[in-house]
Amino acid sequence: MKQFRHKDIIALRDLTKEEIELLLETAESMREINSRDIKKVPTLRGRTIINLFYEASTRTRTSFEIAGKRLSADTVNITTSSSSTTKGETLSDTALNLLAMKPDIIVMRHSVSGSHYFLSKKMPNCSVINAGDGTHEHPSQGLLDMLTMKDRFGRLDGLKVAIVGDITHSRVARSNIQGLTKMGSQVFVAGPPTMVPPGVEKLGNVIACATMKEAIQDADVVMMLRIQQERQGKTLMPNAREYARYYGLNPVNLKMAKPDAMVMHPGPINRGVEMSSYVVDGDQSHILKQVENGVAVRMSMLYHVCSGEIE
Amino acid sequence: MGADSTVIMDGAGVRRALTRIAHEIIERNKGITKIALVGIRTGGVYIAREIATRLHDIEGERLPVGEVDITLYRDDFKGHSLHLPVGKTDIPFSVEGKIVVLVDDVLFTGRTIRAALDAIMDHGRPAAIQLAVLVDRGHRELPIRADFVGRNVPTSLKENIAVLFDSEGLPTEVILGK
């Protein structure tokens, strides 16, 4: 029988293929709950989940909150506008204070890569789930993306997935690359050379393409990443206009992918930059399905770190 | 099964018991118009399908069989070490106003039934829930009793009961192991 034996879920890099499969299978089971009139099961009754967000995020925080509530956990949200590194209490002290309130799970988003490992070491009896850390990973997004692909194709093995955009600064890209390549998909990445990190091909079955065309040619999935001017700074590209011209997805270049290719985006979308509205709202777009699957995947994650031993 | 196990019901015995349960369900409910079957994964689902087949043979109406996985409703989660997969719950009909016959293969402490009752209630408000089991081995820990029982088998706590199924999900025999 498949078992999940991790206290935390911080990176898909840390999980085996079997563990990822189990998380996805459980997510599929969780989806049934979300379709009921009474969208609640008593599984995590009496458990306390703290959503600790050091970066603003409506979508991910809401999704984790709903996931926790549907499993009957008590969820509390702490949103800190500033990063702990710049002012106020240290993450270490915050951790110790929260620990004193005996939470069962802390779901954290933090701007520093790897900070969840630091948090986890401070709280041996509390599970830590990563809702995004710096430019490292965003495992719940990776899992929900994989679940959405699995829904569409019934498999992940052998899929050709193109990821286009700022690979270097994308935690979504890292989690997808780690997860998908473990599941047997082939990942093609493309972006301006200023946004493709060194050694990306050594992360798994990954091919770095010189052009967007090469990446999306005959792809089963085209995943576009969000361009964030504030994250990319001034030096990585001339402007959004030129970016859209060479790395934006539109109905014309989408034709190079397989006819039934699915289009994905982790959101929020800059319409007209990463993707034209025709593609965002088109038949091939699975963007809202991604959001829907987000709740089920996060329920699965909460369940697997928190569900305990059977007597 | 170890050397100390004995067959307490063979294939024919199981089939006869299921046929009798089907007749009892019809008689008790004066037909099957309001009946819905829900099996507890996984053994209960196989038994429920067998009962559905018999109800169809007798009454000429094919009833859908719902499946319920009780993992999320268990009352025995503790600590942080073992992490069970969650099976799919699939109840493809409204339970509202129905007489739901909940089906399991073995009735033991009653805790699984309690969990399944909660799960069904979360899908709506049935008119009634009745319980059908192939084997009742005793040792209840909750005030639960079956409405339809294939066979009562007094056991000790050290013994265990296993209902075996073939690859198509047909029950083949019931075994008592020590």
Add this chain to the structure above:
Amino acid sequence: MSLLIKGGRVIDPSQNIDAVLDVLVENGKVKEIGKGLSAPAGCKELDAAGKCVVPGLIDMHVHLRDPGLEYKEDIISGTRAAAAGGFTSVCCMPNTKPAIDNKAIASYIINKAKAEGFCNVFPVGTITQGMSGDRMAEMGELKEAGCVAVSDDGKPVCSPELMRRSLQYAAGIGIMVISHAEELSLVGEGVMNEGFTSTEIGLKGIPRVAEDIATAREILLAEYTGAPVHIAHVSTLGSVRIIREAKARGVKVTCETAPHYFTLTDDAVRGYNTNAKMNPPLREAADVAAIKQGLKDGTIDCIATDHAPHHLDEKDVEFDAAMNGIIGLETSLPLSLKLVDEGVLTLPELVEKMACNPAKILSLGRGSLASGAVADITIFDPAAQWTVEADKLQSKSKNSPFLGWQLKGKAVATVVSGKIVEI
């Protein structure tokens, strides 16, 4: 007051000595080196059989954190750590609070070290006032006060014009400029080496070219002005190549590397280990190989530790928030001795890199056991096995990536001006 060190393997590259000999010290000076020397009346004897006896080791790149940051280290604890590691002299960097940019601070350090220190301390003054990178510090007075070099270590001098003038001005006074070679615009928000590891663990990278370009700039400025320059903590393949080429065409450039740059790669950062965070960052295998080659062929003149103590609170934080730097005084000798085991350096070459060359570059009047020289002597057991344990380190701070490592080689006696240091 005399001391006879008997039967050790005496290695003094300044006199081409490498033999089992006795060393007689009188009145704080080396009196004689020879076979079967007899001890004068009242002379203390030290049996050094099986040990190496070398000119006192000099670490030309140390942060003593005193004044101002004594919660990390101070002159007493830092020099005690130095003596425990076999160093008889350290050069302390000026990024204290306030910085060593005036005579008063330099004098404070020298006086405190003389009164309470466990080894010699030679302060390094700043290049610019307050290390602001804006105006030159009073280098003349700094030298008068006892500073042996100037450096804005921890920061580069960003303006090429100011660096050019500083090199010229310092050359006129006769004080060495030590450059922290780093192009900050290329570093950006980077916190570790840019490469596959940074890609995988998602930390922002510092490209090697950030160091190379700055090294090249300093060399071009030194070449243009004819003034000497010393490049601190060389960590990249590119810098080694650029320095090698510059030396070949006669540029007055010298340089140092640190033990971690020939011992570790950026793999040590995995697990977000803040004790593997320093500036310049740990690089990759090709760089480690180039550093070793540079040591072997003489491109790299010195091994210095860049001993950078930080309080636990400054390291027990998220990776990006952690301070740069590691302590090194007590692990430098054994890590460097590994180069001898690996055949990169001979023992005499190692002694040159850790004693003779730093003394020569900074005109410290040390690094030799010639008759009449100051009796700064390090005696170490090259075979002693030991484990690095935080609570046995003398430094106030314990930020070392080598905690738990099994090392070979340990100082058994550190002799400063003829006296065995009691730690």
